[in-house]
Amino acid sequence: MDLDVVSDNFAFMMGGLGLTVQLAVITIVCGLMLGTLLALARLSSRVWLYWPATAYIHFFRGLPLILVIFWLYFLFPVITGKPMQAFAAAIVSFIVFEAAYFAEIIRAGIQSIPEGQSMAARASGLTGYQTVRYVILPQALRNMVPALVTQSVVIFQDTSLAYVIGLREFLRRVNLVDAREARSVELYLFAGAVYFAICSAGSLASQRLEKRRERMSLA
Amino acid sequence: MIQIQHVSLWYDKTHKALDDVSESIRRGQTVVICGPSGSGKSSLLRCINGLERFQEGRVVVDGVSVRQPGTDIHKLRAEIGMVFQHFELYPHMTVMQNITLAPMRVRKMSRAVAEKKAMALLERVGIPEKASRFPEELSGGQKQRVAIARALAMEPKIMLFDEPTSALDPEMIKEVLDVMTDLAREGMTMVVVTHEMGFARGVADRIVFMSQAKIVETGTGSDFSSARKTKGPASFWNGS
Secondary structure, eight states: OOTHHHHHTHHHHHHHHHHHHHHHHHHHHHHHHHHHHHHHHHHOSOHHHHHHHHHHHHHHHTSOHHHHHHIIIIIHHHHHSSOOOHHHHHHHHHHHHHHHHHHHHHHHHHHTSOHHHHHHHHHTTOOHHHIIIIIIHHHHHHHHHHHHHHHHHHHHHHGGGGGGGTOOOHHHHHHHHHHHHOOHHHHHHHHHHHHHHHHHHHHHHHHHHHHHHHHHHHO | OEEEEEEEEESSSSOEEEEEEEEEEOTTOEEEEEOSTTSSHHHHHHHHTTSSOOSEEEEEETTEETTOTTOOHHHHHHTEEEEOTTOOOOTTSOHHHHHHHHHHHTSOOOHHHHHHHHHHHHHHTTOGGGTTSOGGGSOHHHHHHHHHHHHHTTOOSEEEEESTTTTSOHHHHHHHHHHHHHHHHTTOEEEEEOOOHHHHHHHOSEEEEEETTEEEEEEOHHHHHHTTTSSTHHHHHTTO
16 A cells, blocks of 8 residues: 555645536536426426426436436537537536436425415415415425435535546546556545545534524424 | 305315305404314315315405406405414514515515514514514414414405314413404404304304305304204204
8 A cells, every 4th residue: 555646646636626526516506406496397286397397307317327428428419510518518417417306305395394384375475486485495495404415415426427528527537647657546545535525524514504403493 | 345156166076175155254244164074164264365276156355256367366365364273384484574474575565664563463462572483482372373463464354264273272272262352353354264162152243054065054153052952053063
């Protein structure tokens, strides 16, 4: 075991972490927004909203992420005639894919709120949008926090798949160093440690958040 | 004030919740609806503010037809306060926020005005000190009084009560009924689904008895207390 290979290439590898974080954050933010819209559409009584959203969610949940990335990167240019940038292909695939998962979490969260809440809100004259915005979503979001954090951690890990289209995120850089130095054991243990540390920190933060919320609601 | 004309409501093809119900309620009247559970009382109440999409008939509130396509149902609902069996206070908001939400969002009242009004209403229902508390910190009776204050904050023309005391411990029922009695005396138009026969006899201008999706009998409070021995509702009054 020779950890010099890690320290020698530390800056180069960690440089990819910036891209990894960027991919994860953009995916989480945009995925949440798209996921919320999909969830609301799926809960709608309007058929023209319900069916497309339902089909979308089933479609993407039935495919491996790596396939979606391939499609976007290799198939899309064939259809449009324009080349697709690797970053754009990765980020778009992540967002459309993860939105399907977020949508199901959000739908379950919304459905966990008793019907009487929306009835009370609507009875007071609030519109459907206001009911969701001020009464349902704030309560639903609280219930969803643990599941959303778990999914965000998964997304952080999933970003490593961007390496298949040559994006030099963290894992790809580790991979490149290994190709040159041939020290797979040290390098991949190091990569694992980095992912583990960041994801654990995320989970820990969410546990804290939940505990604080419990304390607040007991106060 | 409220005209209910030949209203029928199906939840699905086999389950008819309301069967050709007609009733008329004048301004300032308090009407109590009673009857066994599943008889359509709450459904009828929810038809008045359009929470229930009845398939047949007409409900006209203050000259506005509830289920007509051109009707602004949100505007109409703003004029109709509703109080629920299980309070349905918003648990993520303080008492104050619960009361000011609709006045600010629907009536576009400023926060200052809405809060001042809310405090006055909390005084009226006897719990001004609870303004900054969350619903889960209140007793059942207090929750229901907040719910009444929340409904009144919209300055409604009509108040609907859906079994407002059914989820309360006996010792808290009175504090809620007292608030309702005051409201009725002040001339609020009220429709109350309840099993509280004391309230019905003392306060109601009319009592409507429902059974199996129909109105089977109507009368004044004294009618019912003297008609205890007759068939039909009698078995219900005697608690079976």
